Amino acid sequence: MRTPHALLATTVTTAALAAAVVAPAPAEAADTVPPPGAYYVQSAATGLNAAGTTGTTGTVEQRRPRGDEDHQRWNLRADGASHLLEDTDSPGTCLGRDGDGARTVGCANPEARWEIAPAGADRFTLAAPGTGRRLTVAPRPSGATHPAALAVGAGTGDLALWYLTPVAPVTRPMPPEGERTLDQVTFLTAHNAYANGVDGGFAPPFVSLFPNQSRGIERQLADGVRGFMLDIHQTPDGAILCHNSCTLVSRPVALWVDLQRIVDFLRAHPGQFVTVFLEDYVDPGVLRAELARVQGLSDVLYRPDRTGVREHGWPSMGQLAAAGQRLLIFTDHGRAADEAAGLTRDTFGVMYQREWTVENHWSMGPGLGASDWSCYSRWYDAGTNIPLTRTEPGFRPLFVMNHFRDTTVASTAGTDNSKLADRAGRFCRPAARKKPNYLAVDRYDLGDPAAAVASLNTYTYP
Structure with a gap:
C-alpha cells in the first residue's frame, strides 16, 4: 500500500490557521445555459436524477443516480430560443411534458422544448x-419521501431548481501536497476497521466468522489507511468496539485503546x-470520559467548528500539519438528542457528521450475488433530506463514499474493490457533484x- 509523503510542518496557532484558510467556493451560476453535451438533470432538493422510460413516451421520474444506466443521461442542445434534452439511450426521445406531468416525448413535439434559465x-x-x-419535484407528504413522478407546474424554491451535472466534467490538476485543501483529498477508509479478528473480539461467534478487515489497526495505519469506521457500544467499562452489540463478544477492544494507537501514530x-467515524450508541458523558483516557489527543485533535471552515472553506493539508491538528472525529449521533440530554459531543471535539x-x-x-451501484444519500428518508449535492456558500461538505455489502465475503470484496474507481467516477462523483473524500471498503x-x-488524488473536481 502507498503511504502519503510527510507534509512540511511549521508552528502556527489555531487562530492563525483560521485566518489562513483559503478554499475554492462552490461554483457560482453561469450567465448562460451550459454548452451542448451530456448531462444529468439532478434535483437541487433531493439530489436524485430525472430518469426516462423505454420508448417514445413514458413517465419521467426522479430516481437514484445510476450513471449510464436507467435513462438518466440527457443530451442538451439548443432549439431556436429554447433547448431540448434528448435521452442518450433513445435518440429522438426527449424529456418533455404532458399536461401537469413530466413525460418522455418525441423531440419534434413542441412539448419537448424548455426555457432553461440560471437561478444562482x-x-x-x-x-x-x-x-x-x-x-418540479412534488412536495412530499407528511411522513413520506418526495413522490417519484416529476410534475410541471408552479413549483417554488429548491423543488423547482435543477443542476445540469456534466457526464464528463472538466477537472483540474491536483495542487502540490501542502497546498491541496482537505476537501480536495481522497483517503483510503476501512469500514468497521475494528472488526479484524486481530486486535480482539468484535462480534458474537457466528458473526465473527465474517470480519470486515483482516489486519489490525496498527497495520492498517502502516498500509496507508487514513479513515477508520468504528462502532461503539456502551458497557459498564465504557465505550467498547463491537458489531451490533457487545453481548457474547470475547475480548472486545475499548475505543480509547484504538484511538491511542492512532494518536501514537x-x-x-x-x-x-x-x-x-463513530457509529455511536453511547451517552455523551461516556464518550467524553473515554476520550479523556487517550494521552495526547488534545494535541492532535482538529476542530473545524473553531477554525472558520463554514465561512471560508476547508484548510490546506499544509496548514493542518503546521498546526498539528491532524485527527478529525465524527459521530453519526444526532445533535437534538444530545441537546435534550444537556451535553453535546462537539463541546469535547467530536463533530456531528451530518453537519460536516x-x-x-x-x-x-448481500455478500453474494448482484450488487446495486446506485449512489444516493444515506440521509434521505421520510424524516430526513440531506442530498449528496448539499453545499453552502463558501463551504463544501466532505463526501464519504461507502463501497461495501451487508456481509463481508472475501472474494466478493476483492472483486468490488477492483471496481471502486469505476463506481466512483461513473456513479458517485456525478451523484454528489463532488469527488469522494473517503473511500470506505471492506x-x-x-x-x-x-x-x-x-x-x-491526481485531480480536483471544480
Whole structure:
C-alpha cells in the first residue's frame, strides 16, 4: 500500500490557521445555459436524477443516480430560443411534458422544448416556453419521501431548481501536497476497521466468522489507511468496539485503546492526517470520559467548528500539519438528542457528521450475488433530506463514499474493490457533484482500492 509523503510542518496557532484558510467556493451560476453535451438533470432538493422510460413516451421520474444506466443521461442542445434534452439511450426521445406531468416525448413535439434559465449557485429552472410552468419535484407528504413522478407546474424554491451535472466534467490538476485543501483529498477508509479478528473480539461467534478487515489497526495505519469506521457500544467499562452489540463478544477492544494507537501514530508521523467515524450508541458523558483516557489527543485533535471552515472553506493539508491538528472525529449521533440530554459531543471535539459531511447509502447488497451501484444519500428518508449535492456558500461538505455489502465475503470484496474507481467516477462523483473524500471498503487488502485513491488524488473536481 502507498503511504502519503510527510507534509512540511511549521508552528502556527489555531487562530492563525483560521485566518489562513483559503478554499475554492462552490461554483457560482453561469450567465448562460451550459454548452451542448451530456448531462444529468439532478434535483437541487433531493439530489436524485430525472430518469426516462423505454420508448417514445413514458413517465419521467426522479430516481437514484445510476450513471449510464436507467435513462438518466440527457443530451442538451439548443432549439431556436429554447433547448431540448434528448435521452442518450433513445435518440429522438426527449424529456418533455404532458399536461401537469413530466413525460418522455418525441423531440419534434413542441412539448419537448424548455426555457432553461440560471437561478444562482449553479442551478437552473426548466420552464415550458412562454409560461411560468416549471419542471418540479412534488412536495412530499407528511411522513413520506418526495413522490417519484416529476410534475410541471408552479413549483417554488429548491423543488423547482435543477443542476445540469456534466457526464464528463472538466477537472483540474491536483495542487502540490501542502497546498491541496482537505476537501480536495481522497483517503483510503476501512469500514468497521475494528472488526479484524486481530486486535480482539468484535462480534458474537457466528458473526465473527465474517470480519470486515483482516489486519489490525496498527497495520492498517502502516498500509496507508487514513479513515477508520468504528462502532461503539456502551458497557459498564465504557465505550467498547463491537458489531451490533457487545453481548457474547470475547475480548472486545475499548475505543480509547484504538484511538491511542492512532494518536501514537500521528505523533510519530507529523505529516499525516486521520479521520475517525463513530457509529455511536453511547451517552455523551461516556464518550467524553473515554476520550479523556487517550494521552495526547488534545494535541492532535482538529476542530473545524473553531477554525472558520463554514465561512471560508476547508484548510490546506499544509496548514493542518503546521498546526498539528491532524485527527478529525465524527459521530453519526444526532445533535437534538444530545441537546435534550444537556451535553453535546462537539463541546469535547467530536463533530456531528451530518453537519460536516454527506454520505451515500451504506450497502451495495448481500455478500453474494448482484450488487446495486446506485449512489444516493444515506440521509434521505421520510424524516430526513440531506442530498449528496448539499453545499453552502463558501463551504463544501466532505463526501464519504461507502463501497461495501451487508456481509463481508472475501472474494466478493476483492472483486468490488477492483471496481471502486469505476463506481466512483461513473456513479458517485456525478451523484454528489463532488469527488469522494473517503473511500470506505471492506478488506482493503484485496482488489487494490489504494489504486483508486491514488487516481482520485491526481485531480480536483471544480
